[in-house]
Amino acid sequence: MLEETTPTALTHAVLKAKQRALREDFPQTMGLRVHRSISWIGRAEEATDDDGRFIFMWIGFNAAYADEEEVHKTMSEARTEFTGFFHKVVTLDTGQRVYDAIWDNFSGPIRVLLDNRYVFSPFWKHHNGISGYEEWEKMFRSAERRFILALKTHNTVEVLNLVFDRLYVLRNQIIHGGATWNSSVNRSQVRDGAAILSFLVPVFIDVMMDNPDEDWGRPYYPVVE
Numbered sequence: 001m002l003e004e005t006t007p008t009a010l011t012h013a014v015l016k017a018k019q020r021a022l023r024e025d026f027p028q029t030m031g032l033r034v035h036r037s038i039s040w041i042g043r044a045e046e047a048t049d050d051d052g053r054f055i056f057m058w059i060g061f062n063a064a065y066a067d068e069e070e071v072h073k074t075m076s077e078a079r080t081e082f083t084g085f086f087h088k089v090v091t092l093d094t095g096q097r098v099y100d101a102i103w104d105n106f107s108g109p110i111r112v113l114l115d116n117r118y119v120f121s122p123f124w125k126h127h128n129g130i131s132g133y134e135e136w137e138k139m140f141r142s143a144e145r146r147f148i149l150a151l152k153t154h155n156t157v158e159v160l161n162l163v164f165d166r167l168y169v170l171r172n173q174i175i176h177g178g179a180t181w182n183s184s185v186n187r188s189q190v191r192d193g194a195a196i197l198s199f200l201v202p203v204f205i206d207v208m209m210d211n212p213d214e215d216w217g218r219p220y221y222p223v224v225e
Helices: 012-025 028-046 050-065 075-092 097-105 107-114 121-127 136-153 156-175 187-210
Strands: none
Touching: 012 028, 012 187, 028 050, 028 187, 050 075, 050 156, 050 187, 075 097, 075 156, 075 187, 097 107, 097 156, 097 187, 107 136, 107 156, 107 187, 121 136, 121 156, 136 156, 156 187
């Protein structure tokens, strides 16, 4: 469960007002990313359930980071794309909002998420008989050690990588029909995942708007007349 000191996320209204004030100076591709992502953040705010909030926030995240080759990438390549995006955002986040959220406000939910085998990809690959994942438990413990080391060294990018690796599995479970809507079985990870995304994704967008001249990549689906 989320801690009582959970910060207030940037709202759709705040982000939209900032976007309208600055958009004339935005490069076209970056401006399209921000516009799309903010629209999904607004839709997520309207959701009355955690499943919907999680899905819409994930779409907002995808709009922000996915590049023009995203649809052709494997899962491991997509995760590599996460790393580059996170490194850029954390470097440019001069107010350290991502850092503070991870270390001061979401450390409990993150620990619970990373200790959950049901959002660990190798567990499911082994469960579904895919060769090479017989020792998924060793992989699980190895990921746990990576997380502990990242905590000790305050490696925000590595923590984000580990967290979104699990959230990506949760995203697949929901989007591909591997979960029941509002099910009690996966309620904690969906609830906490939605809360984590609801805070971090708006911060990602805010950082992008503060740094429009950075190379944020080209959307695969531009507006075509």
